[in-house]
Amino acid sequence: DKMLYFVELDSEPLSVYYRKRFENGESISQAGSETKKYKDLIQFEHEEIKSSIKNINPYIEFDDDLYIIANGFFIKKNNLGPSDLYKIEKLPGVKSVHADQFMFLFLQETTSIIGADKVWQLPDRNGIPLTGKGVKVAVIDTGVDYTHPDFADDKGICDKERFARRDCKKIVDGWDFSNNDPDPMDANAHGTHVAGIIAANGVVKGIAPDAEIYAYKVAADIDLENLENINFEFFSIVLKSLEKTSDLNSDGD
16 A cells, blocks of 8 residues: 655754745855754654654554655554554644645646747856756656657667666656656656656757756556546655655755
């Protein structure tokens, strides 16, 4: 059973803590340094509350922790007793317990004319054309087909072996949160279409053709021949992917 519950804690997440310190006049480095110290505190808080949960039911299993976009952690549905969630929500330091929600994927194709080719001719403050160079974009969708020729780089079309080594310069990284593996290959083209709109740089040009794409797959593969059997995922997967996009290089900064 993939369904999870999210235990939200009273303490604010790192993103809110950092923003408040920055808005109160601290420099980026000061706010960042204090936020790292704060993370140590809430990590300790997570372990303390998990220990209290184990006292309620020693068979409860934990899943991932979130610190950046939300402060809390997931628990698995299996082994939960009928009154466990109520008891957990009453623990000191726990703000709320949220049940997972079904997330259905609707495939809709939209087009718009926004004049991106004219924007490419405009320089940024350093005189560099606005083509997306140096920009990292996370695509949270059905995955991305990194072997598509419009995502090729100076070494040619990316393949599974190159992507596994994270050696592709257009679709540079990613994760399949649906299957919990490092290969976010798209099976139905929606995420690939979105990534192409953003950063394709082949026969088709995206809005920001020099941008890098991080592909996060949050939807199970869809049988396009039988949409009545469309797959669904849980919103917890989207939360996990959003947490990942908050720290793309996983350096904790």
